[in-house]
Amino acid sequence: xxxxxxxxxxxxxxxxxxxxxxxxxxxxxxxxxxxxxxxxxxxxxxxxxxxxxxxxxxxxxxxxxxxxxxxxxxxxxxxxxxxxxxxxxxxxxxxxxxxxxxxxxxxxxxxxxxxxxxxxxxxxxxxxxxxxxxxxxxxxxxxxxxxxxxxxxxxxxxxxxxxxxxxxxxxxxxxxxxxxxxxxxxxxxxxxxxxxxxxxxxx
Amino acid sequence: xxxxxxxxxxxxxxxxxxxxxxxxxxxxxxxxxxxxxxxxxxxxxxxxxxxxxxxxxxxxxxxxxxxxxxxxxxxxxxxxxxxxxxxxxxxxxxxxxxxxxxxxxxxxxxxxxxxxxxxxxxxxxxxxxxxxxxxxxxxxxxxxxxxxxxxxxxxxxxxxxxxxxxxxxxxxxxxxxxxxxxxxxxxxxxxxxxxxxxxxxxxxxxxxxxxxxxxxxxxxxxxxxxxxxxxxxxxxxxxxxxxxxxxxxxxxxxxxxxxxxxxxxxxxxxxxxxxxxxxxxxxxxxxxxxxxxxxxxxxxxxxxxxxxxxxxxxxxxxxxxxxxxxxxxxxxxxxxxxxxxxxxxxxxxxxxxxxxxxxxxxxxxxxxxxxxxxxxxxxxxxxxxxxxxxxxxxxxxxxxxxxxxxxxxxxxxxxxxxxxxxxxxxxxxxxxxxxxxxxxxxxxxxxxxxxxxxxxxxxxxxxxxxxxxxxxxxxxxxxxxxxxxxxxxxxxxxxxxxxxxxxxxxxxxxxxxxxxxxxxxxxxxxxxxxxxxxxxxxxxxxxxxxxxxxxxxxxxxxxxxxxxxxxxxxxxxxxxxxxxxxxxxxxxxxxxxxxxxxxxxxxxxxxxxxxxxxxxxxxxxxxxxxxxxxxxxxxxxxxxxxxxxxxxxxxxxxxxxxxxxxxxxxxxxxxxxxxxxxxxxxxxxxxxxxxxxxxxxxxxxxxxxxxxxxxxxxxxxxxxxxxxxxxxxxxxxxxxxxxxxxxxxxxxxxxxxxxxxxxxxxxxxxxxxxxxxxxxxxxxxxxxxxxxxxxxxxx
Numbered sequence: 002x003x004x005x006x007x008x009x010x011x012x013x014x015x016x017x018x019x020x021x022x023x024x025x026x027x028x029x030x031x032x033x034x035x036x037x038x039x040x041x042x043x044x045x046x047x048x049x050x051x052x053x054x055x056x057x058x059x060x061x062x063x064x065x066x067x068x069x070x071x072x073x074x075x076x077x078x079x080x081x082x083x084x085x086x087x088x089x090x091x092x093x094x095x096x097x098x099x100x101x102x103x104x105x106x107x108x109x110x111x112x113x114x115x116x117x118x119x120x121x122x123x124x125x126x127x128x129x130x131x132x133x134x135x136x137x138x139x140x141x142x143x144x145x146x147x148x149x150x151x152x153x154x155x156x157x158x159x160x161x162x163x164x165x166x167x168x169x170x171x172x173x174x175x176x177x178x179x180x181x182x183x184x185x186x187x188x189x190x191x192x193x194x195x196x197x198x199x200x201x202x203x204x
Numbered sequence: 205x206x207x208x209x210x211x212x213x214x215x216x217x218x219x220x221x222x223x224x225x226x227x228x229x230x231x232x233x234x235x236x237x238x239x240x241x242x243x244x245x246x247x248x249x250x251x252x253x254x255x256x257x258x259x260x261x262x263x264x265x266x267x268x269x270x271x272x273x274x275x276x277x278x279x280x281x282x283x284x285x286x287x288x289x290x291x292x293x294x295x296x297x298x299x300x301x302x303x304x305x306x307x308x309x310x311x312x313x314x315x316x317x318x319x320x321x322x323x324x325x326x327x328x329x330x331x332x333x334x335x336x337x338x339x340x341x342x343x344x345x346x347x348x349x350x351x352x353x354x355x356x357x358x359x360x361x362x363x364x365x366x367x368x369x370x371x372x373x374x375x376x377x378x379x380x381x382x383x384x385x386x387x388x389x390x391x392x393x394x395x396x397x398x399x400x401x402x403x404x405x406x407x408x409x410x411x412x413x414x415x416x417x418x419x420x421x422x423x424x425x426x427x428x429x430x431x432x433x434x435x436x437x438x439x440x441x442x443x444x445x446x447x448x449x450x451x452x453x454x455x456x457x458x459x460x461x462x463x464x465x466x467x468x469x470x471x472x473x474x475x476x477x478x479x480x481x482x483x484x485x486x487x488x489x490x491x492x493x494x495x496x497x498x499x500x501x502x503x504x505x506x507x508x509x510x511x512x513x514x515x516x517x518x519x520x521x522x523x524x525x526x527x528x529x530x531x532x533x534x535x536x537x538x539x540x541x542x543x544x545x546x547x548x549x550x551x552x553x554x555x556x557x558x559x560x561x562x563x564x565x566x567x568x569x570x571x572x573x574x575x576x577x578x579x580x581x582x583x584x585x586x587x588x589x590x591x592x593x594x595x596x597x598x599x600x601x602x603x604x605x606x607x608x609x610x611x612x613x614x615x616x617x618x619x620x621x622x623x624x625x626x627x628x629x630x631x632x633x634x635x636x637x638x639x640x641x642x643x644x645x646x647x648x649x650x651x652x653x654x655x656x657x658x659x660x661x662x663x664x665x666x667x668x669x670x671x672x673x674x675x676x677x678x679x680x681x682x683x684x685x686x687x688x689x690x691x692x693x694x695x696x697x698x699x700x701x702x703x704x705x706x707x708x709x710x711x712x713x714x715x716x717x718x719x720x721x722x723x724x725x726x727x728x729x730x731x732x733x734x735x736x737x738x739x740x741x742x743x744x745x746x747x748x749x750x751x752x753x754x755x756x757x758x759x760x761x762x763x764x765x766x767x768x769x770x771x772x773x774x775x776x777x778x779x780x781x782x783x784x785x786x787x788x789x790x791x792x793x794x795x796x797x798x799x800x801x802x803x804x805x806x807x808x809x810x811x812x813x814x815x816x817x818x819x820x821x822x823x824x825x826x827x828x829x830x831x832x833x834x835x836x837x838x839x840x841x842x843x844x845x846x847x848x849x850x851x852x853x854x855x856x857x858x859x860x861x862x863x864x865x866x867x868x869x870x871x872x873x874x875x876x877x878x879x880x881x882x883x884x885x886x887x888x889x890x891x892x893x894x895x896x897x898x899x900x901x902x903x904x905x906x907x908x909x910x911x912x913x914x915x916x917x918x919x920x921x922x923x924x925x926x927x928x929x930x931x932x933x934x935x936x937x938x939x940x941x942x943x944x945x946x947x948x949x950x951x952x953x954x955x956x957x958x959x960x961x962x963x964x965x966x967x968x969x970x971x972x973x974x975x976x977x978x979x980x981x982x983x984x985x986x987x988x989x990x991x992x993x994x995x996x997x998x999x
Contacts, residue, residue: 003319003349003352003353003356004282004316004320004349005345005348005349082421082422082423083422083423083458084422084423084426084427084458084460085458085460086460093423111348111386111389111390111393111427112389112423112426112427113385113386113389113390113423113424113427114345114348114386116423117344117345117386155244155276155279155280155283156248156279156283158279158282158283158313158316159312159345160275160276160279160309161275161309162345170272
């Protein structure tokens with residue numbers, strides 16, 4: 002198959018336990034195999050230096066909104082993206098706070114394509130969690146993260162790599178969930194994100 | 205969110221109805237997100253019938269203005285292509301339109317889908333690629349796809365173009381200057397993976413990769429070094445420019461990158477840089493994990509074989525790291541490398557053996573110690589001064605565990621047996637071993653002392669003691685198990701020497717299921733050495749002489765019959781042996797005493813001399829039975845043989861696997877088999893036919909003309925003659941260009957009796973379909989030339 006395909010995307014915590022994962026390949030037929038893979042992958046990459054300090058913030062309309070210029074990935078970010086070969090797969094990964102992001106591809110896959118997927122996922126999560134990217138926030142907004150995973154890759158084929166578009170799609174999904182008063186600030190922020198999305202689509 | 209859940213749950217067909225109706229409503233809703241997601245979900249849970257209903261919507265969705273909807277439909281199409289290809293193929297017009305879309309990712313998805321739909325049609329792919337390379341491709345992902353398809357097109361058209369630039373090479377080179385690094389890298393990789401790529405074509409790609417090597421981003425460095433590693437295997441010279449950059453990568457933080465750098469340098473290094481490289485590697489080895497170390501060891505091994513003069517420094521390096529800490533696999537790899545070096549580089553033998561001796565002084569792995577001791581036993585006596593090693597070996601007898609002690613005793617005995625001057629001293633040592641605490645050690649010592657101490661018949665003793673056991677262990681085990689203690693002692697000669705050939709299992713490809721094993725019996729591995737070994741292990745056939753040729757297996761039964769039989773014809777000088785490979789495909793039957801009754805009334809020159817029945821043929825386990833015929837020596841006799849399979853069939857209870865005690869005799873008719881003249885001809889090619897023809901000389905040349913009568917076309921006539929003669933076409937002359945009126949074909953072969961034969965055939969089409977042929981034969985023996993003409997005349 003010459004279409005670039007992703008085998009799995011993993012989001013693990015600082016001990017290697019799952020936060021959110023999605024597998025797109027039959028190589029890991031049952032849950033115990035998957036967990037074993039995650040554990041050994043985590044131990045192997047733990048010692049490396051793939052850590053980013055924080056996200057890039059921008060001021061928009063008086064509010065500080067996490068915003069990432071489409072297509073431009075900061076050099077900082079790319080410098081901390083690490084890569085490894087593991088069990089005849091290629092894994093690219095990034096760490097922030099206590100979360101670990103992994104994307105796996107086949108041995109002969111173009112590594113840079115994997116990096117764009119990783120970067121898209123990473124930045125989209127950053128947008129959705131409004132900058133506080135740690136395990137607690139991720140678990141509280143697990144639905145957003147799962148939607149995010151769904152919008153990036155469909156059955157192994159890359160759907161979208163632009164973080165803003167991904168976040169926008171996720172936002173318009175969850176906008177219909179009944180929004181109690183306490184969450185209004187979130188919906189405001191997401192509404193702004195949608196605005197940006199609409200603008201970028203019309204470009 | 206609901207959509208995600210539905211996809212995860214994937215309800216079965218009956219439950220799905222409820223969901224699908226609401227999903228179908230969603231597909232036409234105004235909100236784009238709903239449409240997109242509904243499409244994706246539906247396509248994942250649907251089956252063929254439902255698909256036809258929603259096809260209309262899907263086709264509309266593909267050309268929808270909203271890129272999210274279009275992408276969703278296209279990606280679903282790609283997935284559906286696996287299960288319902290015919291339906292998806294009907295959408296190719298819409299997909300074609302989508303390829304022209306302005307939205308970047310829609311173009312990417314459309315391109316992927318279109319390629320998959322059309323991938324079997326080479327011409328269509330070619331057109332697609334040419335139109336897009338000239339047009340504009342908007343997203344880097346789509347560009348990468350295009351590069352991959354372009355390389356595919358280049359690969360498929362490679363056979364035709366011999367000269368000049370490949371098509372689309374300029375496009376690939378242009379991509380090297382693209383904005384996105386993804387595209388640059390994909391293009392560089394594609395260029396390096398072209399078939400038979402030249403250094404000139406490689407240069408721009410390698411320049412780009414070299415730039416990546418010094419990037420600050422680990423991913424780029426990794427990608428570049430991995431590609432260069434692959435290139436270095438086939439074009440090491442092209443990569444030497446990057447040596448300096450790669451050397452700086454050895455200290456890279458990412459261990460994978462560092463290991464790849466080392467292994468690449470080991471392939472591209474030249475003799476002068478070897479010493480410097482070794483120094484750098486020594487510091488590096490302590491940092492990396494065992495699995496990386498093994499990779500480096502193997503690279504060092506190939507380097508040493510490439511530069512045998514450097515063996516001293518490399519051997520020192522290997523023995524140094526052998527002394528350090530390490531796991532079993534790692535040390536085993538090092539020991540294996542040293543052993544290979546000793547075997548292949550004679551000058552390294554002495555130092556290598558000494559290094560190994562020092563290693564076993566404190567080796568913690570019994571397996572390795574015994575291996576090394578055994579190896580010492582083989583190689584030590586051949587060296588100039590074997591007594592050097594005795595001290596090391598004898599120390600093992602005192603200091604190690606029982607297994608190693610026993611191995612050491614055997615090695616000492618070997619030295620004693622093969623080196624006469626040492627014999628008395630070895631005896632002294634062996635006598636001391638008689639007092640060992642372990643019985644195996646004492647037994648061995650006693651055995652060697654008695655057999656080697658006795659005068660005379662030393663040669664037989666040596667063979668007995670140190671020769672290899674010809675009998676496969678599996679058979680020995682089985683015979684021993686079957687042997688019941690009785691008056692007669694166990695006769696080792698009764699152990700069958702032939703291994704029951706197991707069906708060759710398919711190698712499991714990653715992620716795929718192994719394919720089944722049904723069908724005709726595969727027969728033993730079809731190399732002439734394997735056949736020779738097999739036939740010479742059967743005593744009845746052992747004196748037939750050298751095997752001249754074995755034919756390919758010929759089926760004697762149709763597919764799907766109860767017993768599948770194919771035959772291999774083995775041709776010797778004065779005999780012919782038919783090997784029948786039989787498979788029983790009925791689980792409830794066990795066949796015994798299987799033989800083939802051959803009726804040779806149509807083959808007067810053949811006389812049956814021996815037949816070897818197959819004792820037992822259970823379900824699904826192929827076996828062989830043989831029938832041998834005598835024929836006049838040196839004469840290429842031909843004939844027809846009709847075959848009947850005869851056996852005793854016993855019913856087997858499939859649940860227990862036990863067979864009844866009494867069986868019924870039965871017969872099964874097989875197809876006829878023919879021995880033809882082509883069986884006596886070995887296909888042996890020559891690289892330069894003209895030279896061979898000239899050097900053969902016209903003395904034994906025979907020329908004649910034949911009318912082959914009406915034929916379909918020239919190619920058919922040429923093939924018929926080639927098959928009749930059984931010779932090897934040279935210089936590609938078996939290929940007949942279509943619509944040609946004449947053709948010259950050059951054949952060469954080796955005839956029985958080891959006579960070289962060269963044949964030049966000139967064909968011409970006369971009139972409507974009549975083919976005429978002029979045959980010129982040159983060989984070393986005029987009788988053979990006559991024989992060739994005979995074959996053609998009668999064929």
